[in-house]
Amino acid sequence: MTTGERIRQLRIEHQMTQEELGARVGVQKAAIYKYENGLVVNLKRSILEKLAIVLDTTPTYLMGMEDSEQQANMQLTPQQSTLLAAFDQLNEEGQVKAVEYVEDLVLTGRYKKCPASGLDAKEA
Incomplete structure (x- = not known):
């Protein structure tokens, strides 16, 4: 699963629109669209950290360096x-x-x- 797919999946699980997620992270809806669709390959660390906080996961999960979400490890x-x-x-x-x-x-x-x-x- 790609970073974009993980972002999209968690956004949907948290019942947020791209616009809502963008507002909470501090970026435009278009940026979330680009992240989810793989149009931005290297996310800034600060954005990745904010996404992880809002989506209740870890940056390493979003980047595909962990196989499961943080909650699954509890x-x-x-x-x-x-x-x-x-x-x-x-x-x-x-x-x-x-x-x-x-x-x-x-x-x-x-x-x-x-x-x-x-x-x-x-x-x-």
Whole structure:
């Protein structure tokens, strides 16, 4: 997969248009088009770093020096694995409702971890 293909794939996964990605990186939509279509071979380091930050990956992944995205290298806890397995069994409507429910739990604050300690809010 080329750098441009990786940029396009991650942009789409993040549900951004070329214009939105360009605005967040500080370049024009036309520049994103050129990056994605291989019309710019050597990206400036500063642009590559900004793209990686906005697309939640690493510059080395974008350049093809890593085989998988940064998130794929993370180890999941048993609870996270169980949650993902159950989530994957839901249809699209069920997945939307599951995400909404989890966001509601976070917003209540009752189940939120304490940032400094990593403990549950009710344990702190």
